[in-house]
Amino acid sequence: MLGKLSVINVPKSCEVLAQRLQSEILSGLFPPGSALPTERELVLASGISRGSVREALRILEAQGLVRTKAGRYGGSVVSQPTDALLANHIQLFAKGRSVVLSALVEARQALEPMVAYLAARNRTEDDLARLKEISSRLAAAAQTDVPRFLEENANWHSALAAASHNDLLHAFTASISEMMLEASRIKNFATEEIRQLVTHAHLRILQAIEAQDAEAARRRSERDVQAYAQYLQAAVAAAAAEVPTKAASSRVQKHKPSNAIAIARRAR
Numbered sequence: 561m562l563g564k565l566s567v568i569n570v571p572k573s574c575e576v577l578a579q580r581l582q583s584e585i586l587s588g589l590f591p592p593g594s595a596l597p598t599e600r601e602l603v604l605a606s607g608i609s610r611g612s613v614r615e616a617l618r619i620l621e622a623q624g625l626v627r628t629k630a631g632r633y634g635g636s637v638v639s640q641p642t643d644a645l646l647a648n649h650i651q652l653f654a655k656g657r658s659v660v661l662s663a664l665v666e667a668r669q670a671l672e673p674m675v676a677y678l679a680a681r682n683r684t685e686d687d688l689a690r691l692k693e694i695s696s697r698l699a700a701a702a703q704t705d706v707p708r709f710l711e712e713n714a715n716w717h718s719a720l721a722a723a724s725h726n727d728l729l730h731a732f733t734a735s736i737s738e739m740m741l742e743a744s745r746i747k748n749f750a751t752e753e754i755r756q757l758v759t760h761a762h763l764r765i766l767q768a769i770e771a772q773d774a775e776a777a778r779r780r781s782e783r784d785v786q787a788y789a790q791y792l793q794a795a796v797a798a799a800a801a802e803v804p805t806k807a808a809s810s811r812v813q814k815h816k817p818s819n820a821i822a823i824a825r826r827a828r
Contacts, residue, residue, distance in 0.1 A: 676781035677722035
C-alpha cells in the first residue's frame with residue numbers, strides 16, 4: 561500500500577495567504593489605491609506568524625500587486641502591475657532562455673504592423689502630438705548623435721504602441737523595444753544612411769497614422785521592421801565574423817543591407 565503513495569506537497573502558509581490576497585485584489589475587493597489590512601490584522605485573521613505575513617506581502621509586491629511603505633505610518637497599498645514590471649519579466653525570460661536575436665526580430669515583425677494598424681485607427685490628438693515630438697527629436701539626432709538616435713527610435717516605437725490603446729500590445733512592444741535597443745548598440749549598425757532611412761520610414765508611418773489610414777500604416781510598418789531587421793542581422797553577422805580587413809567589411813555591408821535599403825525605399 562505504501563508503494564502507491566506519492567510525495568505530498570504542502571504549500572507554505574505565506575504562499576496560501578498571498579494567493580488569497582491576490583484573489584481578493586484581482587476580484588476588485590481591494591481596488592487599486594486601497595490599503596490592505598495591517599500586518600497585525602492579517603496575523604490575527606489568518607493565524608499565521610508575522611514573518612509569514614511579511615513574506616506573503618513581499619510575494620504580492622514582486623507581482624506588482626501591492627507597494628509597501630515602511631515606518632510607523634506605512635503599510636501595503638494595492639497597485640496595478642506596470643509595463644516596466646512585465647518588460648523586466650520578459651527580458652529575464654529572454655536572457656534566461658538564451659533567446660536568439662532572430663527570435664526577437666520575428667516577434668517584433670509579428671507585433672508591430674498590427675500595432676501601427678491599431679494606432680492609426682485608435683490614436684488621439686495627444687498620441688499624434690507625442691509621435692510628432694519624438695519624430696522631430698529623432699530627425700535631429702539622426703544628423704550626428706547616434707546614441708540619442710537609438711534611444712529616440714525606441715521611444716518612437718513605445719509611443720506608437722501606446723497610441724494603439726491596447727495595453728497588452730503596448731506592454732509587449734515596450735519590452736521588445738528595450739531589447740532591440742540593447743541589440744542595436746553594436747558597432748557599425750546605425751550608419752548615417754540607415755539613420756536617414758529609418759527616419760524617413762517613421763515619417764511615412766506617422767503620415768498614415770495622422771490620416772487614420774490603418775492599412776497604409778500596417779503596410780509601411782511591416783516594411784520598416786523588415787528592413788530594420790535586415791540592417792541589424794547584417795551588422796551582427798559582421799561583428800561576429802570580426803571582419804579583418806576593410807575590403808571584407810565592405811563586401812558584407814554591400815551584400816546584406818542592400819536588400820534592406822531597397823525594402824525601406826519601397827515603404828510608400
